[in-house]
Amino acid sequence: MVSFSYDLNLGIPDHRCRLSSNDTYDKPPEIYKKFLNSLYMTATEYDKKCTMFNNISSLTYKPCDQGWIFDMNKYGITLTTELLLVCDKIHLRALAQNIYSAGVAGSILTGLLADRWGRRKTIYLLVIILIIALNTMQLFLYSPSHKLLIFTICRFFQGFAITFHSVSLVLLLEITGPSRRVLAANTLAYSFALGQIVLAIISKRLKDYKLTYWTLNIYVLPFLFIYILIPESPRWLVQQGRVMEARKIFERIYLINRRPLHDRLELFYSRLPTDVIAAREAKQNIPTYLNVLKRLCQSKLMKKRCLLLIAVWAVAVSVYLGMFQ
Numbered sequence: 001m002v003s004f005s006y007d008l009n010l011g012i013p014d015h016r017c018r019l020s021s022n023d024t025y026d027k028p029p030e031i032y033k034k035f036l037n038s039l040y041m042t043a044t045e046y047d048k049k050c051t052m053f054n055n056i057s058s059l060t061y062k063p064c065d066q067g068w069i070f071d072m073n074k075y076g077i078t079l080t081t082e083l084l085l086v087c088d089k090i091h092l093r094a095l096a097q098n099i100y101s102a103g104v105a106g107s108i109l110t111g112l113l114a115d116r117w118g119r120r121k122t123i124y125l126l127v128i129i130l131i132i133a134l135n136t137m138q139l140f141l142y143s144p145s146h147k148l149l150i151f152t153i154c155r156f157f158q159g160f161a162i163t164f165h166s167v168s169l170v171l172l173l174e175i176t177g178p179s180r181r182v183l184a185a186n187t188l189a190y191s192f193a194l195g196q197i198v199l200a201i202i203s204k205r206l207k208d209y210k211l212t213y214w215t216l217n218i219y220v221l222p223f224l225f226i227y228i229l230i231p232e233s234p235r236w237l238v239q240q241g242r243v244m245e246a247r248k249i250f251e252r253i254y255l256i257n258r259r260p261l262h263d264r265l266e267l268f269y270s271r272l273p274t275d276v277i278a279a280r281e282a283k284q285n286i287p288t289y290l291n292v293l294k295r296l297c298q299s300k301l302m303k304k305r306c307l308l309l310i311a312v313w314a315v316a317v318s319v320y321l322g323m324f325q
Contacts, residue, residue, distance in 0.1 A: 005199060005212065005213070005216060008075065008078075008199065008200065008203040008209075008212065009078055009079060009203070009209035009212055009213065010078055010079050010080050010085070010093055010096065010097075010209075011074070011075040011078050011080065012078075012080050012085075012086060012090075012093070013070045013071045013072065013073075013074050013075045013078070013080075013081065014049075014070070014071040014074075015049055015068045015069065015070045015071065015081075015086055016028070016032065016048070016049050016068065016069060017049075017050070017051065017052040017064035017066065017067075017068060017069075018064065018066040018067045018068055018069045019031060019032060019052065019066065020066075023069055024069065025069045025070060025071050025072070026071075031053065034053075035052065035053050046087065047061070049068075049086070049087065050063060050064060050086070050087035050088070051063060051064070052064055052065075063087070063088070064087065067084060068084060068086055068087075072207070075203075075207070076203075076206070076207025076208055076209075077207065077208045077209060077210075078209045079141075079147075079148075079151065079209055080093060082209075083147065083148055085148075092148060095152065096148070096151060096152045096155050097155075099152050099153075099155055099156045099159070100155040100156065100158065100159040101159065102156060102159065103155070103156040103157060103158065103159025103160040103161075103162075104159040104160070104162065104163060106159070106160040106163055107163040107166050110122060110126065110160075110163045110164070110166070110167055111166070111167070113125070114167045114170065114236075115236075118232050118233065118236055118237075118240075119167055119168075119170060119171040119174070119232065119233045119236060120171070120227065120230060120231070120232040120233070122164070122167050123164045123167050123168060123171070123226065123230070124226060124227045126160075126161045126162075126163065126164035126167070127161070127164060127220075127223045127224070127226055128224075129157055129160065129161040130157075130158060130161035130162065130164075130220060130223075131217075131220055131221065131223070131224065132157075133154045133155075133157035133158045133161060134154070134158065134213070134216060134217050134220060135217060136150070136154055137150060137151055137154035137155075137158075137213065138210075138213050138214065138217055140154075141209075141210050141213065142210070165188075168188065169185060169188055170233070171230070171233050172184050172185070172188060173185065174233040174234065174235045174236070175231065175233065175234065175249070175253065199212075202215050231249045231252065231253075232245070232249065234246035234247075234249050234250055237249070
């Protein structure tokens with residue numbers, strides 16, 4: 001929901017130049033109708049929404065000098081309508097989204113943190129950053145100054161924090177059996193679509209971006225308790241030599257699923273401490289990221305999959321930014 005809040009809370013409703021103090025969008029004055037009729041067939045949307053008559057007799061035009069009026073039926077009050085981020089200021093609106101995308105690029109860093117600190121701690125850290133960024137932005141939305149600056153900075157940290165989704169996916173796959181991993185990954189992906197639907201309904205009902213962000217703040221707060229609800233990745237624990245902790249997590253999973261421990265699992269864990277100790281004594285360190293990258297390039301199959309994922313994400317991000325800038 002946080003990811004797609006930009007589309008509605010900074011949405012650009014239909015607008016035109018304000019022609020008088022009592023001008024309304026639903027009842028345009030006669031002079032505006034003459035203005036539209038005077039425009040050439042090749043006139044752009046910018047000409048229609050960002051210019052007005054300078055001299056009626058000579059049919060010359062000028063930029064809007066009395067501000068703009070907006071169609072409030074679709075989006076209601078947005079940051080765009082409040083700060084007039086249209087026409088010559090529309091690049092500031094796009095900047096806020098580009099900064100958010102720069103924050104999302106921090107997934108490279110969160111991946112490193114997840115390998116060093118563990119999936120659970122990394123997820124909780126990102127959740128805390130997200131809550132702080134949302135609350136800080138919410139407070140400054142009522143400030144008379146520096147509103148857009150603080151909003152843009154907070155959007156960067158929100159983009160960085162939202163990368164906990166990728167860490168959550170890794171954790172989910174590492175605690176799910178091979179036969180259920182596709183279902184688990186798809187279920188997590190469906191949450192994005194569900195969040196969009198819920199956000200659209202909330203925004204449509206409230207029609208005020210400040211109230212929508214209050215709703216997001218309330219929605220995110222329960223995630224503070226996520227640390228006591230999710231386990232650490234058993235795979236990561238085994239890599240760190242914390243075998244008994246990994247075993248306890250699996251025992252809890254088997255208990256919740258009402259299944260007995262398999263003999264194969266018992267045999268695996270009976271041998272695992274010896275294997276971990278032997279690996280440490282042989283100084284078999286965990287491969288560095290550079291070595292992993294080299295192995296990735298050496299594997300034709302993994303190289304194809306990696307390039308395919310890069311292409312898919314590039315297209316997805318391009319379409320997303322292209323549609324909502």
